[in-house]
Amino acid sequence: MAVLLVCSVAGLTAAAAHATSDGEDLRPAGGDIASLVSDRTLRVEQRQQQADDLQREIDDVLDAADRSSGIDAVARRLRSLRDVAGLSTARGPGIRVTLDDAPRSAATSGVDPNYLVVHQQDLQAFVNALWAGGAEAVSLQGQRLVSTTAIVCVGSTVIIDGRPYSPPYVVEAIGDRPGMTYSLGTSPEVVNYERYVTKYRLGMKVESSDDLVIGPYTGTTSLQYARPLA
Missing domain, CATH: 1.10.287 (Helix Hairpins)
Structure with missing residues (x-):
């Protein structure tokens, strides 16, 4: 049975x-x-x-x-x-991070437009820092992230498991809040993003929450891999 x-x-x-x-x-x-x-x-x-x-x-x-x-x-x-x-709902205390592109007024002459938008590597930097800090469950734009989740940047749009999203980007993580906060503060990639927040006015907001709910991962669980031709 x-x-x-x-x-x-x-x-x-x-x-x-x-x-x-x-x-x-x-x-x-x-x-x-x-x-x-x-x-x-x-x-x-x-x-x-x-x-x-x-x-x-x-x-x-x-x-x-x-x-x-x-x-x-x-x-x-x-x-x-x-x-x-990550196939079941998680609930508990955690951290919410919101990242956004710089306002239009920041696009002055001589400023590289790439400095004014949130990139794929920025999202990955925050997600990785949260995992490293002890996150038990992480979501991006409400989608549960697992080991096979792909975050892909196409122009000004981020695609997560086939679904397109635009900023602001919201990352939520459930787990050890002190550990995750420390990890965010010491991650070289996150610290570098904060420099752009100061210099180019990129959006960044970190909040603590006593009760976050992150739904289960609902994407594909099958893996594709390369095979030799002969």
Whole structure:
């Protein structure tokens, strides 16, 4: 019965991953950018709904397992693994960081425009510092971040697991607040960003919260890797 439970959950998880990753061309050949972004966002939302439906089925299987004394240990183990993998909701005290582009008035003659916008490496610097400081769960723009999450910068837009976002960017982290605060204050990359905040008026706000809620990761859990041709 325990094997059946694991197989059932694994099958549903694989189906959820397929629902969020099935065959989309990530490099469109042309067309209006706004229309392409709108179309991609709609398709992501549709796949997200499919994944949410499958996730509810997984939860139903685990709930049923909790009511069966013979497989309690397996169900508890599965739930603990889901927590570690970021597949369940996290709640607790933490830190919220908001990053934003500089105001239009900062774009004076002689200033490189690249100095006035939040870049991919800036977001990664803050996220990495929070992890290093003891974060147990981290989200960006409300999306749970896990080890396979890709943060990609395309022009002035950041794409997280296929979904485009514009500033301001909000990073939330649940965990050891003193540790995360210390890590932010000592990270060379974060300190460098703060210099640009002072000189070019980039936006940065760090807040402490007693009660943050970060939802589960809902993207694909399947990995793609290169294979030799022969």
